[in-house]
Amino acid sequence: MFYEFLTGMVKGLLSGAVPGMHINNIVSTINDPAGIVASYASFIIFSFVPPIYLYSMNIDIGVAMFPSQRMALQGRSREALALSTSGALLSFMIMASLLATNIVDPIFNLFSNEYIALAIILFIIVALFINQKRLFYALFIFLLTGLLGIASMNIQNALMPMLSGFFGLPALLQKGSEIELPESTSSGGRTVLPFLLASFFGFVAASTKAVTPGVISILLYIWLRSDEEMMLGMGALVGSNAAATIGNFYVTGALRSGPAAQLARIELSIPLSKALFLLLLSAVLSFILLLLLSRYLVKVYRAINRWKTIFIALLLVLIFLFSGAGGVFLFFVSSTIGILTIKLRVRRINCMGCIMIPALIGFL
Amino acid sequence: MRTKALLTLSIIEVLLFGLYAYSLSPLPMTCAEAEDGAYVKIEGFVESASENSFVIDDGTGRVIVLGATFPKGNGVIAEGKVFVRSGIKFLNCDKAEIVAKDGIAVTLKNLAENPNEYAGEIIEVSGRIERASSNWFTLEDEGFEITVLSDTKPDKSAKVKGCFFYDPLDLRYKIRAVDVYVL
Numbered sequence: 285m286f287y288e289f290l291t292g293m294v295k296g297l298l299s300g301a302v303p304g305m306h307i308n309n310i311v312s313t314i315n316d317p318a319g320i321v322a323s324y325a326s327f328i329i330f331s332f333v334p335p336i337y338l339y340s341m342n343i344d345i346g347v348a349m350f351p352s353q354r355m356a357l358q359g360r361s362r363e364a365l366a367l368s369t370s371g372a373l374l375s376f377m378i379m380a381s382l383l384a385t386n387i388v389d390p391i392f393n394l395f396s397n398e399y400i401a402l403a404i405i406l407f408i409i410v411a412l413f414i415n416q417k418r419l420f421y422a423l424f425i426f427l428l429t430g431l432l433g434i435a436s437m438n439i440q441n442a443l444m445p446m447l448s449g450f451f452g453l454p455a456l457l458q459k460g461s462e463i464e465l466p467e468s469t470s471s472g473g474r475t476v477l478p479f480l481l482a483s484f485f486g487f488v489a490a491s492t493k494a495v496t497p498g499v500i501s502i503l504l505y506i507w508l509r510s511d512e513e514m515m516l517g518m519g520a521l522v523g524s525n526a527a528a529t530i531g532n533f534y535v536t537g538a539l540r541s542g543p544a545a546q547l548a549r550i551e552l553s554i555p556l557s558k559a560l561f562l563l564l565l566s567a568v569l570s571f572i573l574l575l576l577l578s579r580y581l582v583k584v585y586r587a588i589n590r591w592k593t594i595f596i597a598l599l600l601v602l603i604f605l606f607s608g609a610g611g612v613f614l615f616f617v618s619s620t621i622g623i624l625t626i627k628l629r630v631r632r633i634n635c636m637g638c639i640m641i642p643a644l645i646g647f648l
Numbered sequence: 649m650r651t652k653a654l655l656t657l658s659i660i661e662v663l664l665f666g667l668y669a670y671s672l673s674p675l676p677m678t679c680a681e682a683e684d685g686a687y688v689k690i691e692g693f694v695e696s697a698s699e700n701s702f703v704i705d706d707g708t709g710r711v712i713v714l715g716a717t718f719p720k721g722n723g724v725i726a727e728g729k730v731f732v733r734s735g736i737k738f739l740n741c742d743k744a745e746i747v748a749k750d751g752i753a754v755t756l757k758n759l760a761e762n763p764n765e766y767a768g769e770i771i772e773v774s775g776r777i778e779r780a781s782s783n784w785f786t787l788e789d790e791g792f793e794i795t796v797l798s799d800t801k802p803d804k805s806a807k808v809k810g811c812f813f814y815d816p817l818d819l820r821y822k823i824r825a826v827d828v829y830v831l
Contacts, residue, residue, distance in 0.1 A: 428662055435666040438673055438687075440729075537699050539715055548700045549714060613668060617661040624658050627651045 285318045292319025293326045293566050297573065300330025301581065303338050303599065306444065308542030309606060317547055317554045318562050321530060324543040325376065325566035328526050329574055332368040332519065335452075336361050337585035338595065350451070350632070351511035364515050365578065369571060371519025375483040376567045379527035380560040388487070388528075389535045395491035396536060402647050404488065404495050408502050409640055418630050425625055425634040430641025432621070436614055437642065443498070445603045445611040449618025450635040452599070454626055456592060475516060478508050482517035486524030490532050490540050494643040497525045502636055523567070530559055674727055678768070679709035682739070684732040690739065691725045691747065693770045693811055693826060694718045704739075705824060707768035707813030711737045716744040721809065721826040723747045723770050751809045751826075756792035759812060763821050766812045771823070774807040774831065787823075798825035805831040 292314050299305040307327040314320050336352045355364040382388050394400070416422045429450070436442035485500045504517045526541070533544035534556040547553070554562075574581075603611045618638075625632045677688040692706030701714045704726055713726045726744040730737055751772035759766055759773065775789035780801050786793050787808060795818075796808050810825035 428658060432662050432665065435662070435669040438669045539700060545715060610668065610672060613665060617658075617665045620654065620658050620661055624651070624654045627654055 285316070288314075288316035288319040289322045289562060289566070292316070292322035293570065295319075296323030296326035296566070297330045297570055299323070300327040301333055303334035303602060305602070305606070306441065306542075309441070311542045311546045312549075314546065315550050315552075317550065317552055317559065320543050320546050320550075321559050321563045322566035324526055324530070324541070325563045326570035326573075328372050328376075328522055329369055329567055329570040331522070332365055332372070333574070333578075333581060333585070336364050336368075337582060350505070351514040353451075355511050355515065361582070362578070364511075365574075367512055367515040368519035369574060371479060371482070371516040372523030373519075373567055373571050374479065375486065375520040375523035376527050376564055378483060379487065379524040379531070380564050383527065383531035384557060384560055388531070391487075392491050392532050392535050392538070395488060396493065396538065398493060398647065401492045401494050402644075404492060405499070405640060405643055405647075408499060409644075411506050412502055412633065412636070412640075416631070416634075418628065421628045422630045422634045425621065425628070425630055426637035427641070428637070429618075429621060429635045430637035432614075432617060433638035433640075433642045434645065436610075436638070439607055439610040439614055441607045441611065442614060443639070445607050445615035446618045446638055447498075447635075448599060448603070449615045449620075450622040450625070450638070451632060453596070453615075453619040454622040454632075456595070457623070474509075474513060478504070478513040478517040479520045481507070482520035483524040486521040486526075487528045489521070490525045490528030491538075494646050496639065496643075497521055499636070499639050499643060502633060505633055527560070527563060530563060531556065534559070679704065679706050679711045679737065681708070682711060682730045682737060684730060686730050687728070688730055688739070689725060689727045691723070692768070694720050694722045694724055695811075695824070695826065696720055705811050707811045707824075709737070711739050713739045713741050713744065715741040718744070718746060721770075756787065756789040756794055759794065759821065760792045763812075763814070767814055767821070769812055770809065770826070771812045772807060772809045773823070774805070776805050777802055794821065794823060796823045796825050796828075798828050800825070800828040802828055802830040807831055 295310050295314060296307060299307050299310045307324055311320060311323060314323055336356055352364050355361065413419065413422065432446065436446060482504055485503065486497060489495050489497045489500045501518060501521060504514060504521065508514050508517055529541040529544050532538045532540055533547055539545040539548055600612060603615050621635065622632065625635060674687045674689040677690060679690055679692065682688045682690060690704055690706060690711060692704040695703040695705040695710060697717050697720050700717060701712055702717050704711050704713050704724060718724055723746065724744055725747050726739055726741055728739045728742040730739050751770040753772045754766060756773060756775060773787065775787035778786045778788045778793065783799055784795055784797050785801055787796050796810065807829040808823055808825050809827040810823040812821065812823055815822050
């Protein structure tokens with residue numbers, strides 16, 4: 285089991301650290317439950333590095349791209365990384381403790397109701413459009429990206445090229461150009477409230493059909509005040525979501541993440557208490573490893589990032605590997621829309637129509 | 649680039665991408681045709697089911713569908729990527745839905761006259777039991793006879809619901825039973 289745990293952890297951290305990769309791409313190669321949960325935790329911890337240093341999109345952290353980009357451009361990448369990973373680690377611990385005591389079990393069943401899921405999605409859409417400036421263009425972008433989201437259902441791993449196009453490439457192109465980044469929100473902020481709110485949202489996303497961490501992150505973007513709160517919150521959201529999807533699998537059998545689906549597929553099984561312990565152990569070890577490796581990782585990423593053309597070429601190669609030619613096509617289309625959003629001066633968060641509209645259609 | 653031109657370009661690109669994606673839609677395929685790595689849509693019936701998976705049978709073979717479940721005996725369409733492990737075909741289900749609950753009511757005479765019309769379909773047929781073994785029996789009606797693959801072994805007469813298929817090893821049409829009702 286020790287060997288499986290270690291190899292799982294290494295696979296997870298590679299899938300987190302390599303831009304464009306996701307745990308879902310690699311977890312099907314792991315056939316041991318200890319390896320699966322270890323890979324999931326290390327993936328979560330390392331998955332914050334590429335978006336902060338390379339502007340490549342991680343489908344789970346959704347709109348956290350914006351604050352991470354802003355902090356990176358202000359030279360505060362390390363702070364952004366520290367906030368997000370510590371948020372993830374803390375929420376792992378709290379969610380694992382709650383799951384171990386069976387307190388949250390009935391809530392899994394409550395949130396599995398389809399009407400609750402529909403209500404949450406509609407609420408997020410309404411919250412998105414309240415107080416929007418240039419409402420017509422915002423709605424136009426929302427619907428256009430929604431159409432693109434529906435069309436991309438036949439593309440493998442479509443979210444990665446699509447979100448990298450909306451959020452990653454435009455930010456990369458505007459570095460040093462005349463286009464300004466959205467203004468940074470106030471510095472500093474609260475810690476407890478964003479952390480608790482985000483951890484709860486992570487749990488809700490793990491329990492509710494069609495509500496993903498990326499979808500629910502829109503509420504954090506709307507409600508949280510500063511970039512620091514957002515980064516801490518996103519870490520907490522993703523961490524609690526990972527622990528809760530594993531817990532939800534054990535309690536209700538729901539497959540709300542790739543690792544949970546792989547746990548269902550393999551013949552071996554371990555008790556929930558052991559799975560939670562291994563998840564925590566892997567998260568703590570990965571956090572320590574990230575502290576030790578971050579200096580070297582940052583050097584590698586900075587070297588790549590210095591050469592925009594090389595980085596874009598690398599991103600295209602990764603997209604081609606994971607999503608095929610259709611993914612590359614999708615990346616170009618979504619990049620055009622990402623740049624259009626900046627030109628139209630509407631919030632790029634409206635591009636999340638690509639997830640929201642297909643999610644709504646899923647209820648029909 | 650001017651904003652208006654970029655806006656027009658975005659709309660054209662989305663439309664073109666939509667056409668491209670539509671061309672990638674999975675084509676209906678049989679279990680036998682489904683190959684490792686292919687993105688397919690398979691129609692058949694639920695041969696057996698567990699909590700998070702079911703076995704789909706379309707008369708040409710079986711595929712284990714992961715990530716969805718339906719009660720045994722339902723006609724279903726499942727869509728997803730196929731992978732093969734140890735010679736067994738699995739389908740990572742992206743979409744699955746029930747398409748038919750009841751079998752087509754036919755007589756053995758209908759089946760004998762138009763076997764191609766019913767191959768791969770879920771049918772319901774009645775008859776008398778002629779011979780039986782542990783996992784099959786023969787059904788006879790109006791002088792026509794067919795082998796039914798089933799673990800259930802009724803005594804005299806039965807109504808069988810199942811998938812009508814051609815067995816290339818035996819060079820004969822057979823029925824793989826989903827339900828057997830004793831008459």
